[in-house]
Amino acid sequence: MPGLTAPSDYAEEPPRHPALRINSKEPFNAEPHRSALVSSYITPVDFFYKRNHGPIPKVDDISRYSVSISGLVNKHIQLSMDDIRMLPKYNVTATLQCAGNKRTAMSKVRKVRGVGWDVSALGNATWGGAKLSDVLELVGIHKLSSVTSLGGKHVEFVSVDRCKEEKGGPYKASIPLKQATDPDADVLLAYEMNGETINRDHGYPLRVVVPGVIGARSVKWLDSINIIKEECQGFFMQKDYKMFPPTVDWDNINWSTRRPQMDFPVQSSLFYLNFFLDLTKQSAICTLEDVDVIKEGKARIAGYAVSGGGRGIERVDISVDGGKTWVEAHRYQKSNVPYVSDGAQSDKWAWVLFEATLDIPPNAEIVAKAVDSAANIQPEKVEDIWNLRGILNTSWHRIKIQNTSCVSRSKM
Ligand SMILES: Nc1nc2c(c(=O)[nH]1)N[C@H]1C(S)=C(S)[C@@H](COP(=O)(O)O)O[C@H]1N2
Numbered sequence: 167m168p169g170l171t172a173p174s175d176y177a178e179e180p181p182r183h184p185a186l187r188i189n190s191k192e193p194f195n196a197e198p199h200r201s202a203l204v205s206s207y208i209t210p211v212d213f214f215y216k217r218n219h220g221p222i223p224k225v226d227d228i229s230r231y232s233v234s235i236s237g238l239v240n241k242h243i244q245l246s247m248d249d250i251r252m253l254p255k256y257n258v259t260a261t262l263q264c265a266g267n268k269r270t271a272m273s274k275v276r277k278v279r280g281v282g283w284d285v286s287a288l289g290n291a292t293w294g295g296a297k298l299s300d301v302l303e304l305v306g307i308h309k310l311s312s313v314t315s316l317g318g319k320h321v322e323f324v325s326v327d328r329c330k331e332e333k334g335g336p337y338k339a340s341i342p343l344k345q346a347t348d349p350d351a352d353v354l355l356a357y358e359m360n361g362e363t364i365n366r367d368h369g370y371p372l373r374v375v376v377p378g379v380i381g382a383r384s385v386k387w388l389d390s391i392n393i394i395k396e397e398c399q400g401f402f403m404q405k406d407y408k409m410f411p412p413t414v415d416w417d418n419i420n421w422s423t424r425r426p427q428m429d430f431p432v433q434s435s436l437f438y439l440n441f442f443l444d445l446t447k448q449s450a451i452c453t454l455e456d457v458d459v460i461k462e463g464k465a466r467i468a469g470y471a472v473s474g475g476g477r478g479i480e481r482v483d484i485s486v487d488g489g490k491t492w493v494e495a496h497r498y499q500k501s502n503v504p505y506v507s508d509g510a511q512s513d514k515w516a517w518v519l520f521e522a523t524l525d526i527p528p529n530a531e532i533v534a535k536a537v538d539s540a541a542n543i544q545p546e547k548v549e550d551i552w553n554l555r556g557i558l559n560t561s562w563h564r565i566k567i568q569n570t571s572c573v574s575r576s577k578m
């Protein structure tokens with residue numbers, strides 16, 4: 167029996183939480199409802215978005231599973247799970263975000279291609295595993311190398327799943343050797359998610375986690391690692407997940423003119439409002455959709471903010487008048503967090519949860535914008551960043567409020 171195999175159909179999918187919002191069934195693509203996401207700093211595995219391009223691979227016999235490392239290196243090896251577990255284990259808390267997060271809002275401007283995600287195609291987890299920089303030392307590649315003696319400059323990760331975009335072949339992606347061999351880049355071969363064995367949906371038995379980079383480069387169900395000269399030529403590197411200007415459409419696209427997207431830009435989204443109803447002193451939570459119906463009064467506004475490349479969040483501004491005036495939100499992250507990490511620097515890969523309690527004027531328009539540590543600020547209008555694949559919608563999240571009473575109680 168082979169170690170890791172890919173089914174050709176969807177008969178053996180793993181069980182999933184019934185509260186997920188399913189955007190596509192086969193392949194399974196789902197995200198939590200808005201109100202469920204920001205209730206904890208660490209996203210529970212059940213509520214972590216799931217983004218797949220084919221049926222979920224399965225392990226028949228873990229003792230036969232191995233990852234091969236080959237290509238432009240003098241030594242080629244196969245590593246079993248035991249070999250990988252023998253290396254020093256690191257826990258890195260990192261937010262993984264799909265480049266297509268908030269695509270639905272972009273498609274309202276003009277049609278885009280791709281799975282229709284709301285604002286929850288991301289999650290924050292503590293990933294446990296070996297550092298890729300330690301693994302590559304086993305084949306003689308030193309830390310902080312940008313080229314091997316045989317001319318290898320990129321590290322390609324290959325899975326076993328069958329993706330129609332790859333004509334039935336496996337999902338693959340690459341990162342530069344320099345990043346792969348940098349211990350501070352925290353690239354992991356992860357076998358744990360939030361302290362437990364990583365589950366099938368998220369890459370069991372082993373996945374790559376590339377912190378600060380779009381989710382597409384964090385290859386699940388890892389089968390082999392190849393040291394190559396040029397970046398990976400797979401579909402998801404070359405014909406997808408690239409950022410084009412608003413002038414480019416399907417009739418004039420030239421994929422080779424752009425580089426594969428790596429770092430995620432600064433991003434934020436608003437989440438729930440917690441209304442302090444004057445009369446009853448009870449609080450009701452209204453699920454935020456982009457147009458909400460509420461009673462005027464004070465509201466607790468919450469959300470997430472995250473940036474790529476290890477650029478932490480500097481601040482989040484909130485407006486209740488569509489962006490004319492702003493107040494600074496404060497962070498509420500890290501309460502009750504079983505935060506196992508090796509040093510303060512690790513939280514640079516993680517999101518910041520923010521909140522503010524504000525008076526909501528009649529016909530309010532609530533807006534959030536985040537600023538990262540390099541002072542990058544989210545773009546105001548989605549129109550300005552529209553692109554045909556609908557990726558990287560980091561424009562200000564706006565919620566228009568109509569003044570009536572709060573009608574909905576969310577299902578948490
Ligand atoms: N093997 C494999 N790896 C993959 C994918 C995939 O379809 N197959 N999807 C990628 C994309 S686009 C994203 S956003 C993340 C999603 O990871 P998650 O499902 O654990 O949230 O995995 C990436 N790694």
Ligand SMILES: [Mo]
Nearest residue numbers: 264265381382
């Ligand atoms: Mo993605």
